[in-house]
Amino acid sequence: MALLNNLIEKLQWLPGIGRKTAQRLAFFLQKMEKARVQELADAIVRARTMLHECSICHNLSEHDPCEICRNGKRDTDRICVVEQPSDVMVIERTSEYRGTYHVLHGVISPIDNVGPDDLRIRALIERIKEHPVEEVIIATNPTTEGDVTALYIAKLLKPLGMSVTRIARGLPMGSDLDLADTTTLSRALEGRREL
Amino acid sequence: MPLIKIRYQGFRNLVDTELLFTDDFNFIIGDNGAGKTNLLEAIYYVGLASSFRAKEEKSLINRNCDYLRIDAEADGKNAAVYLDSSRKKLTLGGNDVQRLGDFIGWLGITLLSIEDIWLIRGSPARRRTFLDWMIAKLSPRYCSTLTEYKKIIRQRNRALHMANETGDRDVLDAFDEQMIQAGNDLYAMREEYMPRIKKHTTKSGTALGLKKLEVSYASSCHDMQIDRKMLEKVRMKEILRGHSLIGPHRDDLIFTLEGRRLQDFASEGEERSTAIALRLAEAEILYTQTGTRPIMLLDEVTAELDHERRDAVLELLSGQIFYASTQLPQFIDSLPGGYQVLRAKRGAFEISG
Ligand SMILES: Nc1ncnc2c1ncn2[C@@H]1O[C@H](COP(=O)(O)OP(=O)(O)OP(=O)(O)O)[C@@H](O)[C@H]1O
Ligand SMILES: [Mg+2]
Ligand SMILES: [Zn+2]
Numbered sequence: 001m002a003l004l005n006n007l008i009e010k011l012q013w014l015p016g017i018g019r020k021t022a023q024r025l026a027f028f029l030q031k032m033e034k035a036r037v038q039e040l041a042d043a044i045v046r047a048r049t050m051l052h053e054c055s056i057c058h059n060l061s062e063h064d065p066c067e068i069c070r071n072g073k074r075d076t077d078r079i080c081v082v083e084q085p086s087d088v089m090v091i092e093r094t095s096e097y098r099g100t101y102h103v104l105h106g107v108i109s110p111i112d113n114v115g116p117d118d119l120r121i122r123a124l125i126e127r128i129k130e131h132p133v134e135e136v137i138i139a140t141n142p143t144t145e146g147d148v149t150a151l152y153i154a155k156l157l158k159p160l161g162m163s164v165t166r167i168a169r170g171l172p173m174g175s176d177l178d179l180a181d182t183t184t185l186s187r188a189l190e191g192r193r194e195l
Numbered sequence: 196m197p198l199i200k201i202r203y204q205g206f207r208n209l210v211d212t213e214l215l216f217t218d219d220f221n222f223i224i225g226d227n228g229a230g231k232t233n234l235l236e237a238i239y240y241v242g243l244a245s246s247f248r249a250k251e252e253k254s255l256i257n258r259n260c261d262y263l264r265i266d267a268e269a270d271g272k273n274a275a276v277y278l279d280s281s282r283k284k285l286t287l288g289g290n291d292v293q294r295l296g297d298f299i300g301w302l303g304i305t306l307l308s309i310e311d312i313w314l315i316r317g318s319p320a321r322r323r324t325f326l327d328w329m330i331a332k333l334s335p336r337y338c339s340t341l342t343e344y345k346k347i348i349r350q351r352n353r354a355l356h357m358a359n360e361t362g363d364r365d366v367l368d369a370f371d372e373q374m375i376q377a378g379n380d381l382y383a384m385r386e387e388y389m390p391r392i393k394k395h396t397t398k399s400g401t402a403l404g405l406k407k408l409e410v411s412y413a414s415s416c417h418d419m420q421i422d423r424k425m426l427e428k429v430r431m432k433e434i435l436r437g438h439s440l441i442g443p444h445r446d447d448l449i450f451t452l453e454g455r456r457l458q459d460f461a462s463e464g465e466e467r468s469t470a471i472a473l474r475l476a477e478a479e480i481l482y483t484q485t486g487t488r489p490i491m492l493l494d495e496v497t498a499e500l501d502h503e504r505r506d507a508v509l510e511l512l513s514g515q516i517f518y519a520s521t522q523l524p525q526f527i528d529s530l531p532g533g534y535q536v537l538r539a540k541r542g543a544f545e546i547s548g
Contacts, residue, residue, distance in 0.1 A: 108366055108369070110351075110352075110353030110354040110356070110366070115361070116363075116365070144343060144346045151368075151372055152369040155369070
């Protein structure tokens with residue numbers, strides 16, 4: 001049982017996985033073909049070891065710069081600031097945004113001991129100082145923390161003289177960008193307003 | 196709007212069952228610990244998705260159960276509350292409700308309890324809670340703004356600590372902006388309701404024999420408005436203490452009898468009557484705004500009052516009433532309307548009358 005318990009315990013390291021779910025997953029894995037389990041384990045390890053933060057936009061990618069930053073067809077006059085790499089995926093799915101991104105890897109949340117220096121905010125400022133842009137679109141989630149992070153960034157960017165917009169709060173309250181379907185998101189992008 | 200039916204499972208010491216109520220007086224009578232307050236609490240919980248006494252919501256779940264569930268039906272509407280150790284679910288007419296504010300209006304409820312004396316004697320937080328609930332029952336927007344505001348204050352207090360450690364004020368500035376926005380929304384709504392609260396409290400105070408009972412709003416911010424300048428003024432103090440020192444979360448209600456502060460001189464009976472006046476004012480405001488009478492939950496309310504005051508309270512009650520007490524009151528014989536008696540014993544109820 002030690003091996004099984006060990007697995008169950010480790011599965012619980014993942015967010016949203018409690019004891020019961022971990023047990024179910026562990027037993028499920030036992031029933032899977034060994035090759036499939038190997039495939040899964042490899043995928044986890046490969047993704048974790050091969051993915052790095054892009055030195056420009058801080059999105060996760062196996063290349064540096066990432067595919068989006070290297071793509072000559074993207075509009076480099078526009079940066080969309082998001083909380084997580086998953087937000088980039090969501091916005092990319094709308095195929096409506098042609099600019100570049102900047103991934104913060106979190107939001108300001110004093111209760112969780114996350115301040116601006118724990119995020120990629122300074123990197124954003126440096127990036128813009130080096131390559132000025134026309135517009136920064138802040139697309140952090142419409143939560144207390146997302147709003148505060150947006151305000152904080154806007155205040156730092158304003159003196160640099162570009163347009164700073166916030167994605168319109170068309171998203172349902174409390175929902176994360178993650179869950180937004182593509183049409184609401186497109187509408188949100190269109191309706192962004194100056195901060 | 197009368198509560199017709201309630202069905203509960205796994206709630207405190209109550210034995211799982213379904214109960215039907217009358218539109219008038221429902222007397223809940225039984226010994227100490229029988230489950231009288233628990234039944235009132237179950238009604239309150241399915242109406243407002245909160246408890247008036249549990250510090251930990253999980254303590255509502257029966258010690259031998261994994262979850263609780265309460266279903267209720269009132270005038271063609273039905274609602275349910277479900278709670279287990281990991282989640283809480285609210286439904287209205289079979290549909291999931293995501294936000295508290297969208298739920299709590301479904302059944303008007305006013306609670307009068309023997310504990311209400313703490314509304315007068317206790318800390319300002321008690322009076323703010325009263326005010327917040329009163330308005331939240333009528334305004335989903337107030338409810339959601341309040342939730343947001345509370346979160347902002349929690350974050351901001353931590354940001355004050357951070358500012359103290361790092362000297363960086365920019366994060367704090369961002370929270371200030373949020374606080375000002377949400378705070379002023381709350382202020383505007385409180386200001387809108389205060390005149391009604393004043394009027395009805397004085398009115399029910401008079402009926403209860405309290406001469407010139409007045410309630411007023413004591414704001415930590417001038418004119419019930421918060422702005423950047425005010426925050427600048429207290430900035431150093433706030434950073435040193437690590438607490439947000441002004442705003443709607445620091446305000447209070449002040450009571451006076453004939454111009455003198457109640458807290459300074461009033462007798463216990465007067466304090467109790469004032470608390471009752473305040474609760475009755477709430478019921479009146481709920482009634483005038485929604486057009487339906489809230490149900491009244493009374494927990495040993497009249498126990499400590501003299502005869503005259505007790506009669507006056509009973510006189511002022513209307514709508515559907517749940518009256519919990521260890522003994523059947525004498526006035527039962529002179530009741531004009533109908534009633535039923537629920538005899539409580541070890542969490543079960545035997546209905547008669
Ligand atoms: N989660 C729980 N599981 C089981 N029993 C509980 C739970 N919570 C409270 N109780 C029990 O419920 C009993 C009845 O409580 P309740 O407050 O309703 O009594 P009451 O009839 O109002 O009595 P009193 O006249 O003293 O006010 C208490 O004995 C208490 O121990
Ligand atoms: Mg009791
Ligand atoms: Zn990149």
